[in-house]
Amino acid sequence: xxxxxxxxxxxxxxxxxxxxxxxxxxxxxxxxxxxxxxxxxxxxxxxxxxxxxxxxxxxxxxxxxxxxxxxxxxxxxxxxxxxxxxxxxxxxxxxxxxxxxxxxxxxxxxxxxxxxxxxxxxxxxxxxxxxxxxxxxxxxxxxxxxxxxxxxxxxxxxxxxxxxxxxxxxxxxxxxxxxxxxxxxxxxxxxxxxxxxxxxxxxxxxxxxxxxxxxxxxxxxxxxxxxxxxxxxxxxxxxxxxxxxxxxxxxxxxxxxxxxxxxxxxxxxxxxxxxxxxxxxxxxxxxxxxxxxxxxxxxxxxxxxxxxxxxxxxxxxxxxxxxxxxxxxxxxxxxxxxxxxxxxxxxxxxxxxxxxxxxxxxxxxxxxxxxxxxxxxxxxxxxxxxxxxxxxxxxxxxxxxxxxxxxxxxxxxxxxxxxxxxxxx
Ligand code: SAM
Ligand code: SF4
Numbered sequence: 013x014x015x016x017x018x019x020x021x022x023x024x025x026x027x028x029x030x031x032x033x034x035x036x037x038x039x040x041x042x043x044x045x046x047x048x049x050x051x052x053x054x055x056x057x058x059x060x061x062x063x064x065x066x067x068x069x070x071x072x073x074x075x076x077x078x079x080x081x082x083x084x085x086x087x088x089x090x091x092x093x094x095x096x097x098x099x100x101x102x103x104x105x106x107x108x109x110x111x112x113x114x115x116x117x118x119x120x121x122x123x124x125x126x127x128x129x130x131x132x133x134x135x136x137x138x139x140x141x142x143x144x145x146x147x148x149x150x151x152x153x154x155x156x157x158x159x160x161x162x163x164x165x166x167x168x169x170x171x172x173x174x175x176x177x178x179x180x181x182x183x184x185x186x187x188x189x190x191x192x193x194x195x196x197x198x199x200x201x202x203x204x205x206x207x208x209x210x211x212x213x214x215x216x217x218x219x220x221x222x223x224x225x226x227x228x229x230x231x232x233x234x235x236x237x238x239x240x241x242x243x244x245x246x247x248x249x250x251x252x253x254x255x256x257x258x259x260x261x262x263x264x265x266x267x268x269x270x271x272x273x274x275x276x277x278x279x280x281x282x283x284x285x286x287x288x289x290x291x292x293x294x295x296x297x298x299x300x301x302x303x304x305x306x307x308x309x310x311x312x313x314x315x316x317x318x319x320x321x322x323x324x325x326x327x328x329x330x331x332x333x334x335x336x337x338x339x340x341x342x343x344x345x346x347x348x349x350x351x352x353x354x355x356x357x358x359x360x361x362x363x364x365x366x367x368x369x370x371x372x373x374x375x376x377x378x379x380x381x382x383x384x385x386x387x388x389x390x391x392x393x394x395x396x397x398x399x400x401x402x403x404x405x406x407x408x409x410x411x412x413x414x415x416x417x418x419x420x421x422x423x424x425x426x427x428x429x430x431x432x433x434x435x436x437x
Contacts, residue, residue: 018053018070029054029061075372088119097127100349110303113346114339121342128345128378135352141381141424143193143357144185145227147395148173148387152199154229154266156252158291160324160396161199167326169394172201175208177388179215185386186220192424193223195248195383200229209235210242217243223424225287230271233278245428246285248317249275253290254304258297276312285428287355289318292343293335302343310350314431318343319359322398337366341377348378353431357381361398 019031019038029042031054041060042048053070054061065073093116096109105113116124149172155162173181178196185191196212198204213224226239227248236247251272253259259269279286290305309316320335340362347356358374360383366373371382387395 018055018065018073020070021048021050021052021054024048024050031056085119085123089123090120093120093123097123097349100127103350103352105346105350107300107303107307110306110346111299113349114299114302114342116342121338124342124345125377128348129376131348131352132378132380136380139380140375141193141355142191143195143381143383144189144191144386145195145197145383146173146178146181146185146386147197147391148178148181149198149201149204150391150395151201151203152229153202154200154263156266157262157264157328158294158321158324160327160398162327165326168396171391171394172203173388173391175212175215178212179219181386181388182216182222182224183220186216186222189386191222191386193225194386195225195227197227197248198229200231202231204228206231206235206238210238213239213242213244223428225285230267230275233282236275236279236282236284240282240284244284246287246315247279248287249279250289250291250317251276251305251308251312253294253297253301254308255297255301258294258301261296262294280312283432285314285432286312287315287317288313289316291321291335292318292340293321293333295321295329295332302339306343306346306350309347313351313354314428315355315357316347316351317357317359318347319361320365322361322364324396324398334365335361337362337370337373340366341373344374344377344379353427355381355427357383359383360385364398 017033019033021029022032022037023030024042027041027043027046028039029048030037030039039059040056042054043060045054045061045064048054048061048064052064053067055063055065092112096105096112099105099109113124150161150168151170151172152159152161153163155164161168182194182196185194194216209226209228216222216224223245224243225246225248226244229249249272251269252262252267256269259267259272276286276288289309290302292302292305305318309318318340320337320340321329321332322334323330323332344356347354356379358371358379358381362374363370385392
């Protein structure tokens, strides 16, 4: 589902109303909400009012989504910065230029966020897409050094949702709450076979009109082929870091970079919509590495999945420093400049480090979607990739997630189709 900025009705002329949005006015069709009055706040899309909402809720959404108005200080921007921003309009930057942007501070950093916000608005309007994630098993056979679910962490209180629970949680999210894109995520857990998964996906798709993305690690070509045939649309699968030596260090006994890329490659060949990216702020990671991460995203990603490193208890990295949220915002901005239409979610790791303001700041730095956690309450606390925080603002996003029906599904379908076609060309 999607959320958009509400507007105030300032005049009514028959079946049309004039609304005030930020400093501009606009005429929209009000046939779907005939009782609307001057002074009411409405949610609208495609020139049509969809719902009247209370002033309090409207102000809360405006506060979450309003545009970014930094104190523009053009005199503080170097010629080099201005040239790089100009070059970014060709949607291509050199590694050196990316590194420059990742190093920006003060006025240039603010100008970078602002530029990315402008690019997002120009290409994606004010829609914020809201997706859900269901973490259905915390068993994992791998031992990634950063992750709290690693097999060597004996403190994990293990759970597995049954296929029936997974199906009912997903169907409820889609049919009751209006989610149109759901990620089913777990540790790498061979307990769930391809046949079990295919059955889960088919059952969900038979009862709910929803896109299913899977995030279950490296399960091989046959597994992903079967799930695609069963109706899965996308995968959420990070390459973690472009630095192969660092990758090796983070995965001494398990994942290797080549196999990670091989998976990305065949996922694309199978026609999956691939969400990928890296962890930002791993120990020893450099700005060069992050610039390389962006290059790989540009090559492989249909959607971005990146977030800051958050140290997790009972892992070899528990005493390491967290990733810097500002670096994450800069990464979002650079990716937005290079990929104007791509879906960039603000991830919980960023919200955990930057607090609730992190969600808004991520959106204003160029992100355009949120991933809300739909794991049933009794399991949620045990899916501890890291020690995350949960917020109570989810309800406002869910309450006003627009187009809970057909239109939202079609919109995602069109945008995914456009993106996949672009890559195939
Ligand atoms: N097991 C699957 C896999 O690894 O692809 C999917 C689940 S795994 C928990 C999803 C992502 O969590 C990983 O790709 C990794 O980037 C991220 N992650 C794990 N531990 C993290 C940490 N301490 N800080 C930030 N991200 C982390
Ligand atoms: Fe397992 Fe994924 Fe965590 Fe690695 S990141 S330990 S594969 S859950």
